[in-house]
Amino acid sequence: MSALHLTGIGHAFLGRTVLDRVTLSIGEGELVALVGPSGCGKSTLLHIAAGLVEPRQGHIIRSYTRHAVVFQEPRLLPWATARKNIGMAITANCSGRDRQAHIVAAAMAAALEEEDLDKYPVQLSGGMKQRTAIARALASEADFLFFDEPFTALDPALRRHMQDIVIRHVGGGKRAGLFITHDMAEAVRIAHRIVVLDRRGNGVLGERSVPLAPGERDDRMIFETVQHFMKKDPLFRHVEELDERRAG
Ligand SMILES: Nc1ncnc2c1ncn2[C@@H]1O[C@H](COP(=O)(O)OP(=O)(O)OP(=O)(O)O)[C@@H](O)[C@H]1O
Numbered sequence: 001m002s003a004l005h006l007t008g009i010g011h012a013f014l015g016r017t018v019l020d021r022v023t024l025s026i027g028e029g030e031l032v033a034l035v036g037p038s039g040c041g042k043s044t045l046l047h048i049a050a051g052l053v054e055p056r057q058g059h060i061i062r063s064y065t066r067h068a069v070v071f072q073e074p075r076l077l078p079w080a081t082a083r084k085n086i087g088m089a090i091t092a093n094c095s096g097r098d099r100q101a102h103i104v105a106a107a108m109a110a111a112l113e114e115e116d117l118d119k120y121p122v123q124l125s126g127g128m129k130q131r132t133a134i135a136r137a138l139a140s141e142a143d144f145l146f147f148d149e150p151f152t153a154l155d156p157a158l159r160r161h162m163q164d165i166v167i168r169h170v171g172g173g174k175r176a177g178l179f180i181t182h183d184m185a186e187a188v189r190i191a192h193r194i195v196v197l198d199r200r201g202n203g204v205l206g207e208r209s210v211p212l213a214p215g216e217r218d219d220r221m222i223f224e225t226v227q228h229f230m231k232k233d234p235l236f237r238h239v240e241e242l243d244e245r246r247a248g
């Protein structure tokens with residue numbers, strides 16, 4: 001059974017179509033990476049899937065209980081400390097001490113220091129803000145997680161660490177998730193399946209399952225799989241075009 005099922009999703013902003021007939025299904029326990037060129041509608045699709053934007057066409061079936069979203073920008077409440085921002089996601093009726101322990105555990109998992117928890121967003125670096133937003137999602141009781149390019153503000157070592165957290169938290173079987181990224185190595189490292197959105201949001205171009213389970217893939221396998229996708233697989237051609245455009 002699917003945790004999330006989107007059928008025939010269409011959307012337009014100011015009369016301009018950004019998504020058309022997009023159908024996507026994510027199974028229970030499955031982590032799906034969504035890739036596609038900048039501006040093709042990935043964030044819009046995620047916002048529709050999470051119920052934040054009402055689509056013009058199509059319908060959505062959600063079989064999970066609760067979701068959490070890590071947005072492309074951190075979206076922290078500026079008047080609340082990191083601790084309060086993370087704590088906002090905890091809806092369970094637990095004692096003050098349990099609640100604090102839960103916040104600290106999520107913060108540690110997101111590589112924040114305990115002393116950072118009493119800082120306000122303005123006192124945090126860009127990467128720390130993004131890690132606070134990730135900790136907020138980890139602290140929630142969500143069984144479906146949406147991630148919109150969550151690690152772009154992080155250095156490579158931290159990025160890897162956060163990918164491992166996503167693999168353990170979502171890829172372990174109990175939860176499901178949709179993860180948008182521009183980084184093919186990231187997609188191959190963390191996802192069960194990679195879905196490619198058309199460059200103009202005209203449906204899903206195709207998808208590829210990634211061999212082995214997330215967490216079982218070593219660096220060599222990840223490198224070779226990315227090379228294969230980018231050099232030999234026509235599905236990823238326009239993703240490569242995008243990279244060339246960026247490099248130039
Ligand atoms: N609120 C809005 N009002 C008008 N146009 C919008 C709005 N949000 C997004 N768009 C437009 O919809 C298109 C898709 O935007 P979206 O943010 O979904 O792209 P994306 O694939 O997530 O891009 P990126 O990889 O750069 O994050 C873009 O052309 C964008 O300008």
Ligand SMILES: [Mg+2]
Nearest residue numbers: 042043072148
């Ligand atoms: Mg986006």
